[in-house]
Amino acid sequence: MKIQSRFKEYEVIFEDNKVFLRDLVSKPNSEIVVDKNVYELYKDCFEEIPSERLFVVEATEKNKVVDTALDICERITEIPAKRNATLISIGGGIIQDITGFVANVTYRGINWIFVPTTLLAACDSCIGGKTSLNYKKYKNLLGTFYPPDEIHICSEMFHTLxxxxxxxxxxxxxxxxxxxxxxxxxxxxxxxxxxxxxxxxxxxxxxxxxxxxxxxxxxxxxxxxxxxxxxxxxxxxxxxxxxxxxxxxxxxxxxxxxxxxxxxxxxxxxxxxxxxxxxxxxxxxxxxxxxxxxxxxxxxxxxxxxxxxxxxxxxxxxxxxxxxxxxxxxxxxxxxxxxxxxxxxxxxxxxxxxx
Ligand SMILES: NC(=O)c1ccc[n+]([C@@H]2O[C@H](COP(=O)([O-])OP(=O)(O)OC[C@H]3O[C@@H](n4cnc5c(N)ncnc54)[C@H](O)[C@@H]3O)[C@@H](O)[C@H]2O)c1
Ligand SMILES: [Zn+2]
The missing domain is CATH 1.20.1090.10 (Dehydroquinate synthase-like - alpha domain)
Incomplete structure (x- = not known):
């Protein structure tokens, strides 16, 4: 499915099973951000990734803040690729909101691939391009529009929800x-x-x-x-x-x-x-x-x-x-x-x- 946006055209790809994940995360010049529960449940898919290319986040509203975003930005500056770096994020709406923000502001916008692992993110939030962070007591106060370049949906992953x-x-x-x-x-x-x-x-x-x-x-x-x-x-x-x-x-x-x-x-x-x-x-x-x-x-x-x-x-x-x-x-x-x-x-x- 192709989505037209003022930024670009982007694509939603439906995957038959989780095997695609191994290939996806081996993409060169990429930093992987993954939901902690997803990481634990699908550990075998991340075995070959060097630790400096893997950033694991606990998906809580408390972590959906600018500090987490800055930690990820810093990680991206450490990989040799700069504006051609790709951020690959794997998780639900919380991971999407944080990483979309990061992908948007780092080097004024880098490539971003999103794998929604919750039903909510897959059926709804993954398209539309909204990114958000919580600030103090305000939920989703900070935000931008920045859709991913690719979205990969694998409904097999919803079985563990x-x-x-x-x-x-x-x-x-x-x-x-x-x-x-x-x-x-x-x-x-x-x-x-x-x-x-x-x-x-x-x-x-x-x-x-x-x-x-x-x-x-x-x-x-x-x-x-x-x-x-x-x-x-x-x-x-x-x-x-x-x-x-x-x-x-x-x-x-x-x-x-x-x-x-x-x-x-x-x-x-x-x-x-x-x-x-x-x-x-x-x-x-x-x-x-x-x-x-x-x-x-x-x-x-x-x-x-x-x-x-x-x-x-x-x-x-x-x-x-x-x-x-x-x-x-x-x-x-x-x-x-x-x-x-x-x-x-x-x-x-x-x-x-x-x-
Ligand atoms: N950007 C948007 O357009 C948009 C739209 C709606 C909601 N949101 C935001 O999305 C967030 C809620 O997202 P959500 O409902 O996707 O949940 P979530 O990201 O909070 O995840 C819910 C729980 O599911 C776990 N999980 C994720 N994938 C799993 C899997 N495959 N198997 C087992 N556990 C898994 C997570 O670790 C977490 O504990 C809120 O912060 C909300 O503000 C954003
Ligand atoms: Zn909603």
């Missing part, structure tokens, strides 16, 4: 299908069991269709000025859930909860039918697995988190809601979400989940 991380990725897969309209909804209803069982063919098919869906938005609006904002469907609420639970609930799961909240508001506003709401909920509840007590926080905490979100542009609250549901789903960016609606949506979700 924990149930929690796999289901978080499924949250975004379900999101793309619900956004797509009637056909997408039917497709995800028919396949959610196979996805939960991690059936390789089904997982591959949905990673591919999720990226194809996202591709249309990022190619027309790479820098998040218009159409791409719609991909933030459910994210205003999801982001608030991540913040109030101090990231105990992972991103894709928070987005899945955010979808139930967003649709409860759409239904209350008379924008979508109860049939669409009920069917979406049934699929979403299959991928949400949380301790719902984590959500028992005062409304002010949710409101504070929403107001601080980058997506908020004015005093009134902005969110992306489904505004019409036909063969295609139509999404609208609305700027008039009220505090009462947020309160309603949180309680709606808790009641539904606890039933």
């Amino acid at each position: 924990t149930e929690r991380d796999f289901k978080s990725g499924l949250g975004e897969v379900v999101k793309f299908n619900i956004m797509a309209g009637q056909n997408g909804l039917k497709n995800i209803e028919d396949n959610i069991e196979g996805l939960l069982e991690r059936k390789p063919q089904i997982v591959d098919q949905f990673v591919h269709s999720s990226l194809s869906f996202k591709k249309k938005f990022i190619e027309v609006d790479e820098f998040d000025k218009g159409e791409r904002i719609k991909l933030n469907f459910a994210h205003t609420f999801g982001h608030a859930i991540e913040v109030v639970t101090e990231y105990e609930i992972p991103h894709g799961t928070a987005v899945a909860i955010g979808m139930i909240m967003a649709n409860s508001i759409s239904e209350k506003r008379g924008l979508i039918s109860s049939d669409v709401v009920n069917r979406s909920e049934k699929v979403l509840l299959e991928v949400i697995d949380i301790d719902s007590n984590l959500l028992d926080k005062p409304l002010e905490e949710y409101m504070k988190a929403i107001r601080k979100d980058k997506k908020q542009v004015s005093e009134s609250l902005t969110a992306v809601l489904i505004s019409h549901y036909g063969e295609k789903g139509e999404l609208s960016v609305v700027h008039d979400v009220t505090e009462q609606e947020i309160d309603y949506a949180i309680n709606y979700f808790k009641k539904l989940y606890r039933a």
Whole structure:
């Protein structure tokens, strides 16, 4: 799959099995950055790499900071290649965010190859080119746009993900299908069991269709000025859930909860039918697995988190809601979400989940 970007055209390559990894990491003039868990699980692929060419990072939000980025920059300066150096990074969204930043700022941009090893990174974040670092208490405050030159996806690697991380990725897969309209909804209803069982063919098919869906938005609006904002469907609420639970609930799961909240508001506003709401909920509840007590926080905490979100542009609250549901789903960016609606949506979700 080829992605058009203002920077370059780049390619997503689907690999049959993890054998490709050995060849990839032996590329000359490269520095390899790998997620610590991935390194431990796939050690045999890294056996032949000299230690100075291998940088292992623990994938935590605490490490997604400029200090880690500078350590990697320093490593790159130590290999003989300069502007023709290649950074190869292997891991989930955390590794992607750090290494994309590094590849962008080192020598004003070096080659970058990314191997997403989480479902979330493979079905969603690996394309679109966003890089981010956390700064002090601000998540993703520092960032740039810098897509990789190549992305290699090998779904065999998702077998080692924990149930929690796999289901978080499924949250975004379900999101793309619900956004797509009637056909997408039917497709995800028919396949959610196979996805939960991690059936390789089904997982591959949905990673591919999720990226194809996202591709249309990022190619027309790479820098998040218009159409791409719609991909933030459910994210205003999801982001608030991540913040109030101090990231105990992972991103894709928070987005899945955010979808139930967003649709409860759409239904209350008379924008979508109860049939669409009920069917979406049934699929979403299959991928949400949380301790719902984590959500028992005062409304002010949710409101504070929403107001601080980058997506908020004015005093009134902005969110992306489904505004019409036909063969295609139509999404609208609305700027008039009220505090009462947020309160309603949180309680709606808790009641539904606890039933
Ligand atoms: N740049 C973007 O467009 C974008 C989009 C969405 C999210 N993000 C960022 O991505 C991050 C979340 O990323 P994520 O959900 O991919 O998770 P992650 O990178 O936090 O990884 C989750 C866990 O899975 C482990 N892991 C990774 N691959 C594995 C494998 N194959 N087998 C076993 N364990 C494995 C990691 O070690 C980690 O413990 C957040 O920091 C978020 O802000 C970025
Ligand atoms: Zn997301």
